[in-house]
Amino acid sequence: MNNRTLVKNLAALPDGPVTVSGWVETVRDQKKVQFVILRDESGAVQLVNPATRELDETQQGDAEASARLATTEAISALAHGSFITVTGELKHDERVKLGGIEVKLATLDVVAAANPETPIAADSSLDKRMDWRFLDLRHPKQNLIFRIQTTFLHALRGVWVEKGLIEIQTPKLMASASESRAELFEVDYFEGKAYLAQSPQFFKQMAQAAGFGGVFEVGPAFRADPSFTSRHATEFTSIDTEISWIESHDDVMALHEELMVAGFQAVVDKHGAEIQELFGLEIQVPSRPFPRIPLAEAKQIVADRGYVIPRADDDMDPEGERQISAYVKETYGHDFVFLTDYAASIRPFYHMRHADDSSLTNSYDLIYNGVEISTGAQREHRIDVLVEQARDKGMDPEELEFYLDFFRYGVPPHGGFGMGLARVLMLMLDEHSIRETTYLFRGPTRLLP
Numbered sequence: 001m002n003n004r005t006l007v008k009n010l011a012a013l014p015d016g017p018v019t020v021s022g023w024v025e026t027v028r029d030q031k032k033v034q035f036v037i038l039r040d041e042s043g044a045v046q047l048v049n050p051a052t053r054e055l056d057e058t059q060q061g062d063a064e065a066s067a068r069l070a071t072t073e074a075i076s077a078l079a080h081g082s083f084i085t086v087t088g089e090l091k092h093d094e095r096v097k098l099g100g101i102e103v104k105l106a107t108l109d110v111v112a113a114a115n116p117e118t119p120i121a122a123d124s125s126l127d128k129r130m131d132w133r134f135l136d137l138r139h140p141k142q143n144l145i146f147r148i149q150t151t152f153l154h155a156l157r158g159v160w161v162e163k164g165l166i167e168i169q170t171p172k173l174m175a176s177a178s179e180s181r182a183e184l185f186e187v188d189y190f191e192g193k194a195y196l197a198q199s200p201q202f203f204k205q206m207a208q209a210a211g212f213g214g215v216f217e218v219g220p221a222f223r224a225d226p227s228f229t230s231r232h233a234t235e236f237t238s239i240d241t242e243i244s245w246i247e248s249h250d251d252v253m254a255l256h257e258e259l260m261v262a263g264f265q266a267v268v269d270k271h272g273a274e275i276q277e278l279f280g281l282e283i284q285v286p287s288r289p290f291p292r293i294p295l296a297e298a299k300q301i302v303a304d305r306g307y308v309i310p311r312a313d314d315d316m317d318p319e320g321e322r323q324i325s326a327y328v329k330e331t332y333g334h335d336f337v338f339l340t341d342y343a344a345s346i347r348p349f350y351h352m353r354h355a356d357d358s359s360l361t362n363s364y365d366l367i368y369n370g371v372e373i374s375t376g377a378q379r380e381h382r383i384d385v386l387v388e389q390a391r392d393k394g395m396d397p398e399e400l401e402f403y404l405d406f407f408r409y410g411v412p413p414h415g416g417f418g419m420g421l422a423r424v425l426m427l428m429l430d431e432h433s434i435r436e437t438t439y440l441f442r443g444p445t446r447l448l449p
Helices: 007-012 063-076 126-131 140-162 201-209 249-279 295-304 318-332 383-392 397-409 421-428
Strands: 016-029 033-040 043-050 083-092 101-112 185-189 192-196 214-222 235-244 292-294 336-340 363-368 371-378 414-420
Touching: 007 016, 007 033, 007 043, 007 101, 016 043, 016 063, 016 101, 033 063, 043 063, 063 101, 140 214, 140 235, 140 249, 140 421, 201 214, 201 235, 201 397, 201 414, 235 249, 235 421, 249 336, 249 363, 249 371, 249 414, 292 295, 295 318, 295 336, 318 336, 318 363, 318 371, 363 421, 371 421, 383 397, 414 421
Parallel strands: 043 101, 292 336
Antiparallel strands: 016 033, 016 083, 033 043, 083 101, 185 192, 214 235, 235 414, 336 363, 363 371, 371 414
């Protein structure tokens, strides 16, 4: 390990010798002086080199003069994106626009030279940038997205761990469907077939039967959905939790609120100024409780605003989500809203139904800035009811035996939610596609890089 200093730590150091490493962002090769903007994972700094263009007769054989000439020639040949390590003298100078510091070069080592022709530019299309994602991710704005993601998830884990929940890693190869067979990826599995998991649903419920009390997972999920919208992917990171001994889906929503507030607060505290600088946004930490509106009432509110949802399946469509979010923002000044009491006809068989109205479920969708980011519910834990609800959905209980067995040996009342990580970040940062907030996006026509 070398003794390199991260750029973000330079300002706190006194003037003196330093070593920094990173990639070349720009070179200003002037006659008497050269400037290089070097960027590492933490920020950018200006390097300065008094140019030595040639050696006179008195300097022939002078090792120091020859080294200065070699450095000048090396800088002139630097291509954007080359990785370099330099040593030099750190100088604090308020006249330097970039952070009020610069490094006067002593030595330069080209660790890895870049091709001179860069395949993408600032105005390249999103698809082109995705082709060269590793270069796209060098941009400070892209770098910040994934530091925000790290902070957000760390805050969520803090809440889970403080409450005593257990982190689990569930299998992604399954013998049968977890939810909708229509959206399953089928893969060859030795002499048979397996399916890529759409969610950890069955396995996080198994943890309740196992007496874990509460679990969480942040992991991949797969949907064979040939959708090309800005908010869908065939592989995505799902944030999941499941807790025991709940009285209703209100308990799940309360935990969900707590997690979101903690995550947003951590992001604002750590990255608020950078987000303002690079995204031009001031992130709002949501207040508790989040507004809660039954779906039937929400649909009426939307209709009163002049938009009649055309779907006949009792769900809310994207425009309806935008409209109800606009209403909530105007009425409550809130960016989040829980839509509750969805019809059993459009919910999975394992959602618990209302005690006084079996056509409705103890479930919700969480809408953020006009887009659904999560579905949560109280689960049905009574085996006889669960079997009957599976049959109502046209499912064969025999194909669900491994799952139904969980409930034959006692399981407490429980519930939970699943939430798409990239969607949350997309909406938080006002990006237009989850491709921007996914490290490596996977869609119907993208398997590379």
